[in-house]
Amino acid sequence: MHELVSASEPYLPFVLGTLLLLYLAPLVGRPMRTAFGTVLLLGAAALLVVAWTQAQSVATLDVVNPFPRAGSEQPHLFLTDKAEAPGWAWPALLAAALAAPGGLILLRRRRAPAAPSALTHAGAIGLYALLLRLGLEKTAAPIGLAWTVGLFHATFIMLPFLGGYAGACGLSFARFMVALVGVAMLHRLAVVGISYVLTTQGLGTHLDVGSVTDIEPPLLAWLVPEQFGEDPVERWFWAVFVLQMVFWVPATAIMGAMIGTLPWAIARRRLALGSR
Secondary structure: OHHHHHHHHHHHHHHHHHHHHHHHHHHOOHHHHHHHHHHHHHHHHHHHHHHHHOOOOEEEEEEEEEEOOOOOOOOEEEEEEEEEEEOOHHHHHHHHHHHHHHHHHHHOOOOOOOOOOHHHHHHHHHHHHHHHHHHHHHOOOOHHHHHHOOHHHHHHHHHHHHHHHHHHOOOOHHHHHHHHHHHHHHHHHHHHHHHHHHHHHOOOOOOOOOOOOOOOOOOOOOOOOOOOOOOHHHHHHHHHHHHHHHHHHHHHHHHHHHHHHHHHHHHHHHHHHHOO
16 A cells, blocks of 8 residues: 555646646636646647657556455555556547646636536546546556546545635535535446446456455444455445445545635635625
8 A cells, every 4th residue: 555655646746736727727817727728738748749659568557446454454455457558548548638628728718717616517527537547547557647546636626626616606505515415426426336337347447346355444344244245246335335425425525514614614705795
């Protein structure tokens, strides 16, 4: 586990910076949107150069998914897939993933700054991050990059922005919490649904949990059986469905209330002062 964290650290500024641009884009004016879109397109161009230099190589990746197990202080890394792809595949995919939002931001640069729908904008970015991670795993990207991209960082960065979006739109605290739970449900249901298909069909990625034989999640050890059967649906149910819906949805709501309440209050206060 420590090796995964260490491998991901060089990619954190790139991933977190990209997420910040995507969350900030609706809130800023034309000059900043132009700058954001240009940065993303330049990043895409640089990655195409990387793809060209890797055209003759072959990339491989052992895809793992960490789960806590009984008697172990560190999560156990279950091998869930072995990916092999042309060396140009992952930088080309990442270039497309930067070019698409970069081009969209430039096309929408003349729009007035405004807070977007919390559910639509934050929900779309989370799904974008999730699908990109799966694509990077299947194209055998460097393990640190694939590990850094995904819902965890997209959700963490999302929480203060979600509060700010809700406050700027004039939502009450109750409606902010409804939006927060709605986004969490959208993201986690996507994980559950995609994982079901990948697991039952043996298609790989970290969401294919057919190789996960046992887990002991914190707070839920009393609920999860000590050993899973051979049925992939049973393994998916305990390792994905239960963890995502029983743990991650409430955890996201609690963290969102803690991190997003202040931005919600500030944005709502500014809205009230501006309407006087």
